[in-house]
Amino acid sequence: MSATNPSPLPAVLDLGYSLCPNDTFIFHALHAGLVRGPLPVREVLEDVQTLNEWALGGRLPMTKISYRAYFEVMDQYVALRAGGALGRGVGPLIVTRGAAQDLNGRRVASPGALTTAELLLRLVFPEVQVVRMRYDEVMPAVARGEYQGQPLDAGLIIHESRFTYHEHGLKEQLDLGAWWEQDTGLPLPLGAILVRRDLPGDLPWALNTAVRQSLEYAYAHPGASRDYVRQHALELSDEVMQAHIDLYVNAFSLDVGAEGEQAVRELYRRAVEAGAVRPGSQPLFVTPPHGS
Numbered sequence: 001m002s003a004t005n006p007s008p009l010p011a012v013l014d015l016g017y018s019l020c021p022n023d024t025f026i027f028h029a030l031h032a033g034l035v036r037g038p039l040p041v042r043e044v045l046e047d048v049q050t051l052n053e054w055a056l057g058g059r060l061p062m063t064k065i066s067y068r069a070y071f072e073v074m075d076q077y078v079a080l081r082a083g084g085a086l087g088r089g090v091g092p093l094i095v096t097r098g099a100a101q102d103l104n105g106r107r108v109a110s111p112g113a114l115t116t117a118e119l120l121l122r123l124v125f126p127e128v129q130v131v132r133m134r135y136d137e138v139m140p141a142v143a144r145g146e147y148q149g150q151p152l153d154a155g156l157i158i159h160e161s162r163f164t165y166h167e168h169g170l171k172e173q174l175d176l177g178a179w180w181e182q183d184t185g186l187p188l189p190l191g192a193i194l195v196r197r198d199l200p201g202d203l204p205w206a207l208n209t210a211v212r213q214s215l216e217y218a219y220a221h222p223g224a225s226r227d228y229v230r231q232h233a234l235e236l237s238d239e240v241m242q243a244h245i246d247l248y249v250n251a252f253s254l255d256v257g258a259e260g261e262q263a264v265r266e267l268y269r270r271a272v273e274a275g276a277v278r279p280g281s282q283p284l285f286v287t288p289p290h291g292s
Helices: 021-031 048-056 116-124 135-144 161-168 176-184 203-220 226-232 238-248 257-273
Strands: 013-017 041-045 062-066 077-079 085-087 093-096 107-110 129-132 154-157 171-175 188-196
Touching (some): 021 041, 021 226, 048 062, 085 257, 093 135, 107 135, 116 176, 154 161, 161 238, 176 188, 188 203, 226 238
Parallel strands (some): 013 041, 013 062, 107 154
Antiparallel strands (some): 062 188
């Protein structure tokens, strides 16, 4: 995985990930030095849409990102096999205040142009009018029926919002993950951990190993990360926090596997077919060093 002109090895590697319980659970041991990585890491905590946007400029050498955004930066980054979010029953939801409706031509709140959620929304409703905002603003805006003085018909929710939308008086119109699973028979790719392709030598694979070991440590010592996860989980209850981890952290987080790779390729193929991204030929995932 070495690049033609590799960057010099940094003393500390900046690692971007979100405050969501699945990310803090996975990365706690690596961040805290409980497992040994090839380099010390420094946490950079941001919402996923911000990390998506930063990746367009190659800002961080290692970062969490939406798979939709990954398809925009494949020339700069490659995905690790460990640490990502894929699965079944994990998809974004379309929620409304009232009855379900055809959303083509309607105004729908989206958590970001580079999210996998918005890509799925456009695959189902290609003529939707998207209104973008931070993911935590979506449910209140849909509950009000407006955003910045303009009417809003529905919203696209991600992360822990799937556990709390009832509290806003909202109803599920469509589970986009269930739609994907029924249409493809595959798990839904949501987020990946990327490293820059210009990292030197075998460092990308060593980082993949470190991320996997960090998650294995979290599984083996379930109480070790609890305070760290709770610290960043905003106002989530312990029950919702654990439900979030149980849903989004799974076998695909240890290794994407053959089925996960197939799912990512299919999402990429559909994104290209829909004209959302340009076709490319770069390898999607890191590979082990030659001979290992």
